Amino acid sequence: MEEPEHEADPARPTVAAGRSRVAGDLTRESWRRPWYAHLASYVASVLLIVPAIWLCDWLLPGFHVAEPLMPFVFAATMALLGVLTQPVLVGAAVRLGWIGVLLLAFTGQGLIVLVTAAVLPDVSLEDPLTALLVAIVVGLVSTVLGWFGSAGTSQVLLSRLMASQRRRPPTLTDADTDGVVFVQLDGVPFPVLQMAITAGTVPTLSRWVRSGSHTLHEWTPKLPATTPASQMGILHGVIDGIPAFRWYDRAGDRILVANRPRDAAVIEEMLSTGRGLLVDDGVSISNLFTGDAPTAVLTMSRRVRGGETARRAVAEFVLHPAGLTRALSRSVSELARDRFQTRRAIRRDVQPRCTRSWETALLRSVTNGALRDLNTILVAQHMLGGTRSIYVDYVDYDEIAHHAGILRAESLEALESVDAVLSQLELVAAASPRRYHFVVLSDHGQAQGTPFADRYGEELATLVARLSSTTVASSDDDVEGWGRTRALVDELSGTGVTGRGMTSAGAAMDKRDPNRPAGVGDGDTAAVGEETFHVFGSGNLGLVYVRGEKERLDRRALDQRFPHLVDGLAAHPGIGFVVVHDDDGPVALGAAGWHRIDDGHVEGEDPLLPFGPDAAAFVRRVAHRPEAPDIYVNSLVDPGTEEVAAFEDLVGCHGGLGGWQDRACVVVPTGLPFPAERIVGADALHVALRTMLRHCGHRQSVDEPPAPEAYRPAATRAPGPPVP
Structure with missing residues (x-):
């Protein structure tokens, strides 16, 4: 028996209605x-x-x-x-x-x-x-x-889910309420996506934008331009409290790392308002935080789990002879491609370049092989079950661009692969029990450049130790992909009689954790040792903390204890500016001048000028936060190439200011409300996304302030940047 078609509702326009109808016909035919x-x-x-x-x-x-x-x-x-x-x-x-x-x-x-x-x-x-x-x-x-x-094609990925949905169709009491699928293209800069749409190398997104069913917009993440700060803002509406990807918690004398599951749970518990984006029958898939979703799978904070629905979806896929072997073969293929591309870059002397080890290749094989399929299965299963809202993070582009570069062929191929996933999900939507809108967004952009240590012969931590004549504990390894793998292991260990084996594997990964200080017990995040400083690299943003202090030290105290440190950092050719607190509040210091943040007074050359018109406001916000380090350090930005110098061993990076890292993107259905002006801040983007959900009939029982008047349907105003 044919399922009834959705009735057309002029008040709630469909997303690419004509194309969805064609996709639906193809799906029913298949x-x-x-x-x-x-x-x-x-x-x-x-x-x-x-x-x-x-x-x-x-x-x-x-x-x-x-x-x-x-x-x-x-x-x-x-x-x-x-x-x-x-x-x-x-x-x-x-x-x-x-x-x-x-x-x-x-x-x-x-x-x-x-x-x-x-x-x-x-x-x-x-x-x-x-x-x-x-x-x-x-x-x-x-x-x-x-x-x-x-x-x-990837029909084998979803065929068994489709068949299962036909055998066990869900019964929805609110089938006339549209669903929304938020797909995060992790780390994709707006200019990169705009060029890919123009070139047609992302055919699904290109079709959506060219047909007028969606519009492409740029939005600006505030400092720090990192996944934890942006996802906390997007999913929970809060951007304060997360100064970087990892930082020193003075009150607890501990190190917090956003993609370590225990720390992610602590961070979400501290910052969540209980009214997150997904609180109304949503699901979080492969994110750092839950968005207060009732169901979360592969989510770092893992306050709730995916349960039987998720396990059944994966079981029906991998128990097919071609299912698991597809995931394994793709993972092996990614591993082989990474090794080949690494050797080719060395042979051609491609610059800038960073170290691409077997470990980074293995992490890529997980995130861009099995994890991509797993995420798609889980999204499809929840769409076929009628889940109201879904937020999923595809890290494919981000993981490769970190080590290869933001415009390298392998990075753009990863973006194309996720675009193919959108095409698959479009077919799934046509067979789902409710109508779905797709919102595609990135959490931040990326900048590119030769790593700081390669460019200047010493790491930031070594520089701090040399200038202060003290010992330093540093943490600047790239751990984003490692965290994703750990989340997968934690999910495996969460249920079933065989979970103990995966728990043991998780404990072994704790011992391998690049952020785990020497001498710390399993799972313990307390800081240890006698080092004077903790130094963290988060892209081209550096954080310098004096150990054991309960409050931030001002410049007077720093100069008394370490007379050459602040001026030495500010004068270094690889550093664009440092931020410390003076008698009159925070001040940004450069090699040839300084900028007093609160009143905008500048002496000499303004060190913030090369970083754009938002730099002073962004620095002011984070400098006044209690979790701010004693010294913020931002690398240089080359005015000609917009390249920066990451304090991690990365070519593509994000976290600080400079380049395209604060140029994020969002692709919005024209029938959903979205502000005409550029959105600044992930907390403001949260307001826009929750307004979309309310427009679709969600969040009616959630007590929250009304959205500003500027949040109106995109169809009522001029479209975003044109595409030739």
Whole structure:
């Protein structure tokens, strides 16, 4: 039976209505087919398995199938058993927890091979290990041949979810309320996305913008331009309290790292108002914070978990022969590509360049391989279940651009891959029980340049130690991808009888944590040691704290204790400005002048001038915060290239001022309200996004102030920047 179409409502215009209708027709044609179409699909799957059976017969001495017809019979029987046992395996996987999903993905297919070999004559199978190898080969070959057969599309990723939704359609009491899917393109600068849309290399976004269904806008994150500050602002409406990606908490004498799960939970508990963006039946997927969502999966603060719905979605994917092998093969492919691209950059002497190790390659293989598919599965599952609002973070571009550069080919390819995900989700939306709008945004931009240590021969921490003649504890490793991997492990350990093994893996990762100070016990974030300073690098923003002080030291106290430190930092050629507190409040010091922040008085050359018209206001806000360091340090910005010098070993970075790191983007459906003027601050963007939700009928019971008059539907005003 055909599902009823949504009635057109002039008061609530659809997102790309004509294109969605076409997408819906394609979806129904693909997933609501007559019996003979399903038979054809079954025959196709059998034909994909047959070459794998031939290969196993040739490769594995413990496996033999008589020729010429038995390989076809074996493939047909194995495919049929897979269909029949799928519900049982999925149910078992869900009850065993996440690790049960992964185990049954292999053992379940191995059992199917064992049963098939037992019931058929002229088939010899030596042992269960051989059966497992046969299952793995079948999955790999099916994946490769299926990829070529479908011209590289990703329908296999979502087909089983579609079928499951048809068997168990949800019943919604508010089906006439539109849903909203917020897709975060982590770290994508506005100019990069604008160029990609103009070039057509992101065809889905390009189609949306060119057709007029969406408009492209630039918004400006405030200092610091980091994911934790921006996501706290976007999801919770609060940007104060997070001075960088990691910092020293004076009151607790501890180090807080935003993507360490325990610390993320502490940060959210301190700052959440309880009225986050997703509080009204929303779900947070792969974020740092929950947005007060009732359900959160792969979320660092992990106050709530994804539960059975998420585990079932993943189980139905990975228990298909081509599912897990697709994720694994893509992860291996990302690993190989990173190693090749690293060697090619060295051979060509591409500059700027940073160290790209096996560890960074492994992290890329997780974030851009398996994690991308996992995120898409979870979003699709919640869309098919009718979840009102979804916020998901795809870190693909950000992870690669950190180590390759913001305009390098591999970074832009990652952006194209996430655009392909939008196309998949567009099809899912057409088969979902409610109508969905897609809002695509980045949390910040990125700047580029040779790392500070490579450019000047010493790290920021070494420079501070030299100028102050003291010892320094530093933390400037890139840990964003590491945190994502840890969140995945924590999610696996959260449920099921097999969670203890993943908990042990998490403890092992704690010991490997780049931010864990020497001598700290497992899970402990307290600062230790006798070092005088804590120095943190957050992109090209540096934070210098004097250990053991309960309040920020002013310049007078710093000069008395470390007479050469402040002036030495300000005069360094790689530093654009430093911020300390003077008798009259915060002051930005440069090599040839200074800028008193509160009244704008400047002596000599204004050190903030190269950083744009918002620099003074941004510095004023963070300098007066109690969590601010004793000294803020911002690297130089090259006026010709807009390049900066990261205090981490990164080519692409964000955190401070300079370059494109404060140039973020948002792509908005024209039928939803959005302000005409440029949004400044993630807290202001939060107001715009929650206004969209209220426009769609969400948050009616949430007590919050009304949105400003400027927040009106984009369709009533001129569109954003033109696209040729």
